[in-house]
Amino acid sequence: MARINKQRAAGSRANAGGVNSSAAKSSAPKKKNVNSIEDTMFFPRLRRHSKWMFLLLALFFGFGFVLFGVGASGTGLGDLFRNHQGGSGGNSVNSARKATEKNPKDAKAWQNLATAYETNGDIDLAIGAQDQYTLLAPKDIDGLSQLAGLYRAQAQKQAAIAQDAQIKIAYSGTISPAGDGLLVKGRPIFTDPLAAPLTSGAAATYQQALQTEQQALQNQLSTYQRVAKQSPKDPNAQLSIANAARDLGSTPAQIAAYRRFLVLAPDDANASLVRQQLKVLTKSTKPALKPKPTKAKSG
Numbered sequence: 001m002a003r004i005n006k007q008r009a010a011g012s013r014a015n016a017g018g019v020n021s022s023a024a025k026s027s028a029p030k031k032k033n034v035n036s037i038e039d040t041m042f043f044p045r046l047r048r049h050s051k052w053m054f055l056l057l058a059l060f061f062g063f064g065f066v067l068f069g070v071g072a073s074g075t076g077l078g079d080l081f082r083n084h085q086g087g088s089g090g091n092s093v094n095s096a097r098k099a100t101e102k103n104p105k106d107a108k109a110w111q112n113l114a115t116a117y118e119t120n121g122d123i124d125l126a127i128g129a130q131d132q133y134t135l136l137a138p139k140d141i142d143g144l145s146q147l148a149g150l151y152r153a154q155a156q157k158q159a160a161i162a163q164d165a166q167i168k169i170a171y172s173g174t175i176s177p178a179g180d181g182l183l184v185k186g187r188p189i190f191t192d193p194l195a196a197p198l199t200s201g202a203a204a205t206y207q208q209a210l211q212t213e214q215q216a217l218q219n220q221l222s223t224y225q226r227v228a229k230q231s232p233k234d235p236n237a238q239l240s241i242a243n244a245a246r247d248l249g250s251t252p253a254q255i256a257a258y259r260r261f262l263v264l265a266p267d268d269a270n271a272s273l274v275r276q277q278l279k280v281l282t283k284s285t286k287p288a289l290k291p292k293p294t295k296a297k298s299g
Helices: 002-040 042-049 051-068 077-102 107-119 123-136 141-171 195-230 235-248 251-264 271-285
Strands: none
Touching (some): 123 141, 141 195, 195 235, 235 251, 251 271
16 A cells, blocks of 8 residues: 555656646746747837947937037037137237238238128128228229128118117016106106116117118218219119118119119110119109199288
């Protein structure tokens, strides 16, 4: 009986081992199936097989942040490159200025200085240098035309300043709590001590910008008239005068330039348009006819 029980125990252990081994075998394909499903998904495959790509992207974006200074208040390498370029512009201004100091009568040196100033955006200084060049080379039509263009750029800059000041004046009272206060003889009882200086400063800036703009437009017109004097038979010079006179608001000068243009180039492609403009201008400048006074009838 003991032998039979021993055999049964051994058999049961063998069966148990067979069951365990079959269970282990049945669980193995499930693990393989899970891996195969993950292999079909994009991000797990990318995470498992392309870790170097994440490292490369991290290095790329990190280098980009350092290069362009993104997300930081400091200076990036891109800013250093731009500052280096600006420094080269400053060096060109310095070298051109030294050339004019060395030989003040060198017209080419003054023109180079004007070009360097213009490149840096210093229109006022460029005008001074270019004006000096035209004094040394008064017959250079291209130099005069360049000076007229600088005057126009100066006028546009001052117009923008005047517009900005006008906006500040218009909205200065809307943010002031004293702006809606009580009035006595048209004047507010309470005044805002902060708004008053801002308004007066903006008004002064506006007036100064307008005056500078008008002077620049007048200088532009005078310079184109100098161009026409050097080339009296050039119809394009008359068109330049007409355009400058229009910007300045000088209708008589505009009419005179259009008439001179038609004399020089009556068959030009722009002649028909000039005639139309001339007709409109002359019609607008005609004085209104005054009604004749009526005699009172005697009773």
